[in-house]
Amino acid sequence: xxxxxxxxxxxxxxxxxxxxxxxxxxxxxxxxxxxxxxxxxxxxxxxxxxxxxxxxxxxxxxxxxxxxxxxxxxxxxxxxxxxxxxxxxxxxxxxxxxxxxxxxxxxxxxxxxxxxxxxxxxxxxxxxxxxxxxxxxxxxxxxxxxxxxxxxxxxxxxxxxxxxxxxxxxxxxxxxxxxxxxxxxxxxxxxxxxxxxxxxxxxxxxxxxxxxxxxxxxxxxxxxxxxxxxxxxxxxxxxxxxxxxxxxxxxxxxxxxxxxxxxxxxxxxxxxxxxxxxxxxxxxxxxxxxxxxxxxxxxxxxxxxxxxxxxxxxxxxxxxxxxxxxxxxxxxxxxxxxxxxxxxxxxxxxxxxxxxxxxxxxxxxxxxxxxxxxxxxxxxxxxxxxxxxxxxxxxxxxxxxxxxxxxxxxxxxxxxxxxxxxxxxxxxxxxxxxxx
Numbered sequence: 001x002x003x004x005x006x007x008x009x010x011x012x013x014x015x016x017x018x019x020x021x022x023x024x025x026x027x028x029x030x031x032x033x034x035x036x037x038x039x040x041x042x043x044x045x046x047x048x049x050x051x052x053x054x055x056x057x058x059x060x061x062x063x064x065x066x067x068x069x070x071x072x073x074x075x076x077x078x079x080x081x082x083x084x085x086x087x088x089x090x091x092x093x094x095x096x097x098x099x100x101x102x103x104x105x106x107x108x109x110x111x112x113x114x115x116x117x118x119x120x121x122x123x124x125x126x127x128x129x130x131x132x133x134x135x136x137x138x139x140x141x142x143x144x145x146x147x148x149x150x151x152x153x154x155x156x157x158x159x160x161x162x163x164x165x166x167x168x169x170x171x172x173x174x175x176x177x178x179x180x181x182x183x184x185x186x187x188x189x190x191x192x193x194x195x196x197x198x199x200x201x202x203x204x205x206x207x208x209x210x211x212x213x214x215x216x217x218x219x220x221x222x223x224x225x226x227x228x229x230x231x232x233x234x235x236x237x238x239x240x241x242x243x244x245x246x247x248x249x250x251x252x253x254x255x256x257x258x259x260x261x262x263x264x265x266x267x268x269x270x271x272x273x274x275x276x277x278x279x280x281x282x283x284x285x286x287x288x289x290x291x292x293x294x295x296x297x298x299x300x301x302x303x304x305x306x307x308x309x310x311x312x313x314x315x316x317x318x319x320x321x322x323x324x325x326x327x328x329x330x331x332x333x334x335x336x337x338x339x340x341x342x343x344x345x346x347x348x349x350x351x352x353x354x355x356x357x358x359x360x361x362x363x364x365x366x367x368x369x370x371x372x373x374x375x376x377x378x379x380x381x382x383x384x385x386x387x388x389x390x391x392x393x394x395x396x397x398x399x400x401x402x403x404x405x406x407x408x409x410x411x412x413x414x415x416x417x418x419x420x421x422x423x424x425x426x427x428x429x430x431x432x433x434x435x436x
Contacts, residue, residue: 046345053337064187065319073291074174076123080130081168087130112372120299128294146239150220158212166287205280217259221245328370
């Protein structure tokens with residue numbers, strides 16, 4: 001009897017263990033199947049990813065517009081890169097000459113029905129006087145103003161030299177980019193490349209300022225002339241002139257050594273190196289911002305002659321024109337991001353469907369077509385008005401008219417059909433007439 005009970009209990013235990021094992025393994029397979037289905041979380045993630053990528057593209061286009069404006073300003077050689085002329089000194093800049101060689105091309109469109117088109121700009125010194133900028137004017141007054149002294153001249157001369165070096169470096173690098181890169185490369189690639197140049201520029205400024213703050217101690221030996229002692233041929237804004245003194249005179253040696261000792265105390269004890277780094281960063285930022293403030297005159301061509309207009313072209317106009325002329329490239333980038341985002345968020349099949357949609361938009365819309373200016377606007381620049389349609393739309397419209405005329409001709413008399421066929425122009429002829 002006991003053996004029968006033990007056999008029954010052991011079989012019951014085995015059954016319970018099998019039931020528990022079955023119950024523990026069966027439900028675990030169901031969540032795996034449900035997790036494979038795309039839900040609201042993947043859709044929200046996809047939308048957030050696309051919006052963030054579009055925001056990145058807008059930042060890229062904005063920085064690319066700045067880069068294009070930098071390059072065109074550098075091409076005009078209007079940046080103050082001469083340390084012996086205005087605005088660093090009172091020696092005037094040589095007057096500019098307005099001719100065809102001094103014009104700058106922007107918004108270049110090649111291989112159009114009208115040939116190669118572009119917007120012509122002219123950067124004038126009169127509209128971009130550096131004396132109007134507060135930093136340049138302040139540094140000039142610290143050297144040649146009524147309150148100038150040895151210390152203000154020492155500080156201003158060192159900072160001016162650093163600023164001049166920064167603008168010279170930028171002008172050289174940007175002209176090199178102008179020589180080898182197209183507008184599209186400048187807009188979409190060079191901002192990423194040039195973003196790595198900020199740190200080296202700040203390091204250069206810190207090293208330059210450290211050396212020149214030490215070297216320019218020799219300026220303390222010079223003497224200032226004011227009032228009646230000034231030469232008569234100086235501009236009215238020059239209220240202080242400096243006369244160089246020999247270094248090995250008693251005055252020169254005493255002042256130079258006292259200034260050198262003061263510099264060492266300031267630099268090492270009062271953390272002058274921190275101020276040097278701060279000045280280096282400020283000079284680098286101002287050097288980068290300065291070209292963005294410059295504007296050009298729009299140039300109009302009348303009777304095969306270029307005429308400088310009073311309408312200006314600034315960095316804001318550059319940004320708007322980049323959105324207009326490079327919209328097709330922007331759409332290609334956005335389409336690529338949408339395809340990759342849909343594939344990663346959903347499936348390869350979804351990405352394939354998005355590709356099909358992009359192909360349909362490519363063939364039956366104008367969002368992927370490059371902007372081709374066909375009419376000249378009031379500014380003298382080549383632009384397309386809002387009523388101008390693309391070549392694809394023009395052909396599609398005329399083909400529709402031609403097919404409609406043929407269908408109508410089938411249902412009416414033959415003589416009327418011949419007359420209608422003569423009145424409806426062919427799409428090729430209509431396109432040629434539009435180009436002319």
